[in-house]
Each structure stands twice: as structure tokens, then as C-alpha cells.
Amino acid sequence: MWSAGCGGATGPVLLGLLLALLVPGGGASKTGAGLVTCGSVLKLLNTHHRVRLHSHDIKYGSGSGQQSVTGVEASDDANSYWRIRGGSEGGCPRGSPVRCGQAVRLTHVLTGKNLHTHHFPSPLSNNQEVSAFGEDGEGDDLDLWTVRCSGQHWEREAAVRFQHVGTSVFLSVTGEQYGSPIRGQHEVHGMPSANTHNTWKAMEGIFIKPSVEPSAGHDEL
16 A cells, blocks of 8 residues: 655646745756756656656555655656755765765655665665655755766766765666556665666756866766
8 A cells, every 4th residue: 555645736737936945046047958966856757658756645555654756658747856965974065066076965855854765675676765854954864865967967967877975775666567556657666786777867946056076077977
């Protein structure tokens, strides 16, 4: 059995209010190429399966019982927005470009929980379960993901991978789909190796303009 929480109102109006709170004042852009920066709010597309990283106030009926994380095909779902943040010790000032190899937290905007994984089997594929965990953006060390990309910084037009700091798995989708109550949504899980199932690209969002101009470079990670 799946478990649904009380939840709250979602939709464009609430999302607009949340984004206004997250990015006060100017210094943000909605479109165009550039860098992904700390504090930005965005959707992430799995480039192979063409689904966006998603969560909602519905808990897994097995494994950890934490809030479920899935992939959805719709591009206009407000539950697919995530905020880029640093670890609990900081290290990701608002507007600073995210470096390749940097550890970040991805906080689900509408529920305040962080993208998380741990040693529980995922419901459909028996890979490693990925959940959303914590309260108001504060969870634990298993919320940290390293951005794997080429060059020095995470570019919005480039495909990247997210490797979990604590367990080394990669954030992945392999096509399995759930039934009721989230029929048609795809399982998101952790896989031990880098492959075509775990490349992601920044899509729709509010991107904080870089606070400083990054230096050029092409170091491979």
C-alpha cells in the first residue's frame, strides 16, 4: 500500500509564490544558455527516458516508507521543481556556479525534502531506492550528490550525472512504471555504474545569475 500525506495546494499560483520567495529581487533568468548556479530552481530531465525528476506527498509502501521520487513525462508539473543547495556546512553561495565534482543537495520545492538514497531496494527494479527525506530542507549526510560533468562548471546545455556521496550510486531511470496511485510514473533509483540511464539535463527553471564570472577550463572528471 502507498501512503499519501495531507499535502497542500499546488499549481502555478503556489509555485509562483515559492519562486518569488526563493529568488528575491533581480539576478535571475528563465531562458537561454549558461551555467547552473547555487540557489537556482529547475527541472531535471533524464535524457534517455525523457522524464523529469519528480516527487510528491506520497510515501513508498515498501522499503524505507519515505516520500517517493519518480520520473514524469509532463513538462508542466509543479512537483518537478528542485532547488540547488550546498551541504549543511555551506559551500554553495547563492549565484555561484556549480562546479563539476561539487557535492550539492537537491531540495524538492513543494515539500521541502531532499533527494536522498540509502541501502533499501527500489520497489520495481530492485536497484537502490531513491526517496525524498528531511524537513524544511534539512536532512542528513545521505542527501549529498556529486555533480559529474566535463569541464569546470555545470553547463545548462550539457548532460550531467549525479553520484551519491554516501553510497556511490548514480541517479538513474530504467523505464519501469508504477501502477495506482501514481500510474504511469517511472521508477527513479540508484545504479552502481555510469551508463545511458543516468544522464540528466537542466530544463525549465529560474536560474540565479552567476555572482562572479567563472574562469575557463576543461578538466575532465
